[in-house]
Amino acid sequence: MTLLLDTAPGSDGLVVQRCGLWGYNSIGVVSGKEACAVDPGITPEEIRSFREALESGGRRVTKVVLTHSHHDHIRGWQAFPDAEVIAPRPVAEKGAGPQARILAGKAKVDQRLGVEDPAFRYPAVDRSFDERLTVRVGALHLDLEFLPGHSNCTSVVHLPQLQALLTADYLVSPGLPYCRWEAAPFEAANRRLRALVESEGIERVVPAHNDLIHGREAALVAIDEELQYFAALRADLSRRLASGDSHERAMRAAASFMGERRGVDLGPRARQDRDNARRVLAELGDDQSK
Numbered sequence: 001m002t003l004l005l006d007t008a009p010g011s012d013g014l015v016v017q018r019c020g021l022w023g024y025n026s027i028g029v030v031s032g033k034e035a036c037a038v039d040p041g042i043t044p045e046e047i048r049s050f051r052e053a054l055e056s057g058g059r060r061v062t063k064v065v066l067t068h069s070h071h072d073h074i075r076g077w078q079a080f081p082d083a084e085v086i087a088p089r090p091v092a093e094k095g096a097g098p099q100a101r102i103l104a105g106k107a108k109v110d111q112r113l114g115v116e117d118p119a120f121r122y123p124a125v126d127r128s129f130d131e132r133l134t135v136r137v138g139a140l141h142l143d144l145e146f147l148p149g150h151s152n153c154t155s156v157v158h159l160p161q162l163q164a165l166l167t168a169d170y171l172v173s174p175g176l177p178y179c180r181w182e183a184a185p186f187e188a189a190n191r192r193l194r195a196l197v198e199s200e201g202i203e204r205v206v207p208a209h210n211d212l213i214h215g216r217e218a219a220l221v222a223i224d225e226e227l228q229y230f231a232a233l234r235a236d237l238s239r240r241l242a243s244g245d246s247h248e249r250a251m252r253a254a255a256s257f258m259g260e261r262r263g264v265d266l267g268p269r270a271r272q273d274r275d276n277a278r279r280v281l282a283e284l285g286d287d288q289s290k
């Protein structure tokens, strides 16, 4: 694990710790004597060292923000027993079945990592929100915004004073959108991110995985890559369906086309192209049956 970003003692800002798995970023917001942990992860050791970074200089972690309920994002919430846990309402109100699937997914990763975590339970959310919620950490405002698309429960965090946007699982690998729910809302979420970057003077994007994006222009380029990806995928699938391809055949062909279009071999990660194609296809199928 490495600290990608740290703030000078006594100043306000972001602390970002890169974990060993999936380029995962635990993100802290620190101001004065207060700190907020956003999606702290992944292993107990990483969570401990992240907490130490947040608590250095006598700061207290008063809030934990969970952007969504995917199992990599909720692993560290119990490490901050005095903090208020904040999440979108669909995270707080997840049913027993989805909770069990999330916990099973986490257990599988634990096994792979050799992590024992018998006391883990699904997050107990202290404060939930529907569309938006502004909370304060020291002198900093955190505008939490519900933005489903990646999952049905995803939110992002805007820090106006830091001109920063914490995008959860949006913009984690521009050009390979990581859609785990539905394509149309995913695209809508990216259009909203673009509006935020343009109107709020965003200068730094911190996704939950992989590299930070520095500068407004780079952020807009990344967002447009995601949107153009879906436009190209939708056009390719529509064309194949119109020429009589079965859904399965169209899905496979469109996924290969997206790989060729990218021109970079991403190895197993390119499986996401098939996943994205299936999600777009589900929407096109709906339209045709109307």
Ligand SMILES: [Zn+2]
Pocket: 068, 070, 150, 151, 169
């Ligand atoms: Zn996720």
